[in-house]
Amino acid sequence: MKPSVLVVDDEIRLAEVLSVALDERGFDTQAVGSVQAAQEALGSSHVDIVLADLRMPDLGGRDLLHQIQETRPDIPVIVMTAYASVRDAVDLVKEGAFDYISKPFEIDDVVATIARALKLGEMLKENRRLRDELEEKYKFENLSGQSAVFRIVLQQITEVCGSRATVLLEGESGTGKELVARAIHYNSPRHLKPFVAVNCAAIPEALLESELFGHTKGAFTGAVSAREGRFALADGGTLFLDEIGDMPISIQAKLLRAIQEQTFEPIGASKSVSVDVRIIAATHKNLRKMIKAQEFREDLYYRLNIFPMAIPPLRDRAEDIPLLASQFLRSFAQDMAKRLVGFTPAAEAAMVAYPWPGNVRELQNCVQRAVIVARGASIDVPDLPRYVLEGQPKANSPSKLPDDLDAELAQIERSFILKALRETNGVQVRAAERLGVTERSLWHRIKKLGIRADHSFD
Structure with missing residues (x-):
């Protein structure tokens, strides 16, 4: 599809000549003689870029630029102007125009400017698409969990996302602290601005200060050019400081000042830089114990702890495991082009019984591996990693092998079917959906296990 160009000039003959020349260069061009006609063209046809004369009777290029910025900000505008009005054209670039072209102009210069504008x-468009994907991914309804402890987390997100309060996320590794941080950002008024993440444990102490605050050229050996730090990159948005408990105490004082005053000095600079940054910090460590051990600044802790949130480990939200596992299954099965309908009751029971020391991240890795090795329509116990079975709590893992494995598995399967029927008031279609099997498959299982249709499901 040819790039479409709209030429707007009250000297319609000039607009038509330019339109023909651009058509010969591979563009799909239309020419109009007024801002009103340009508005009609923008409303009725596809336009990739606009070339507008600066001065026209009544409404001119500046008026059209402002209208496009309000209604179609993704369309670049190039201003055409006589030499005497170049200063006005420069002002329009400051107001949002892509560039200006002085009359008379060479067609090659016009084509080169259009090519740069189209690239922009x-x-x-790509940035907007990616931003839309991120916002969709981190909607509240996409945060999976129905347990009471996780509903508290969701409630806290709704309470804090609209403010600019500093948030401290505390929880074990793998519980999804960054997921919560991104949900707060993408459901806040700052969602159009950057979300910048820094893992304080992954960056050497000698580089962390430069990574956070940037440096000037020649500030230290190897600083061959100036570099912006993460604080500057996050201006207007959110800075996520992951594993804040691993930040060297030598840097904590400068971080405290940056958070309190929203100003900092890049390494080697003599002037302060002002920013507007919201801070979300996360840690798996006990910061209060670190304060007593003089490993973490108390004043920084209280600055970060304005809105604390405890992210529960997966073992405390076992009822969320089937939901999370099913979500991961759909994603990995789609990526691998495999048709999998769900987990067998025995496999689901094994996952619910396992304590998941690696939390949600470990569950995700487990499901990914199971999708890779699965040969049937559903993921069964043999598809799960051995550690899931071997690592079950003693209460669920007898010290001796069962006398009748089939009977043991049938009992597990029976309990899950009864639970699904209870939750769906005996409606087998809905129970089958809940268990991730077909209605016919559920009917056969009910018949095999001797579950009566008039059973109380207790």
Whole structure:
């Protein structure tokens, strides 16, 4: 599809000549003689870029630029102007125009400017697409969990996302602290601005200060050019400081000042830089114990702990395991082009019984491996990693092998079917959906296990 160009100039003959020349260069061009006609063209046809004369009777290029910025900000505008009005054209670039072209102009210069503007337009569209994907991914309804402890987390997100309060996320590794941080950001008024993440444990102490605050050229050996730090990159948005408990105490004082005053000095700089940054910090460590051991600044802790959130480990939200596992299954099965309908009751029971020391991240890795090795329509116990079975709590893992494995598995299967029937008031279609099997498969299992249709399901 040819790039479409709209030429707007009250000297309609000039607009038509330019339109023909651009058509010969591979563009799909239309020419109009007024801002009103341009508005009609923008409303009725596809336009990738606009070339507008600066001065026209009544409404001119500046008026059209402002209208496009309000209604179609993804369309770049190039201003055409006589030499005497170049200063006005420069002002329009400051107001949002992509560039200006002085009359008289060479067609090659016009084509080169259009090509650069089209490239910018594609970048803006891609950025918007990626931003939309991120916002969709981190919607509240996409945060999976129905347990009471996780509903508390969701409630806290709704309470804090609209403010600019500093948030401290505390929880074990793998519980999804960064997922919560991103949900707070993408459901906040800052969602159009950057979300910048820094893992304080992954960056050497000698580099962490530069990574956070940036440096000037020649500030230290190897600083061959100036570099912006993460604080500057997150201006207007959110800075996520993961594993804040691993930050060297030598840097904590400068971080405290940056959070309190929203200013900092890059390494080697003599002037402060002001920013507007929201801080979300996360840690798996006990910061209060670290304060007593003089490993973490008390004043920084209280600055971070304005809105604390405890992210529960997966073992405390066991009822969420089937939901999370099913979500991971759908994603990995789609990526691997495998048709899998769900987990067998025995496999689901094994996952619910396992304590998941690696939390949600470990469950995700487990499901990914199971999808890879699965040969049937459902993931069964043999598809799960051996550690899931071997690592079950003693209460669920007898010290001796069962006398009748089939009977043991049938009992597990029976308990899950009864639970699903209870939750769906005996409606087998809905119970089958809940268990991830077909209605016919559930009917056969009910018949095999001797579950009566008039059973109380207790």
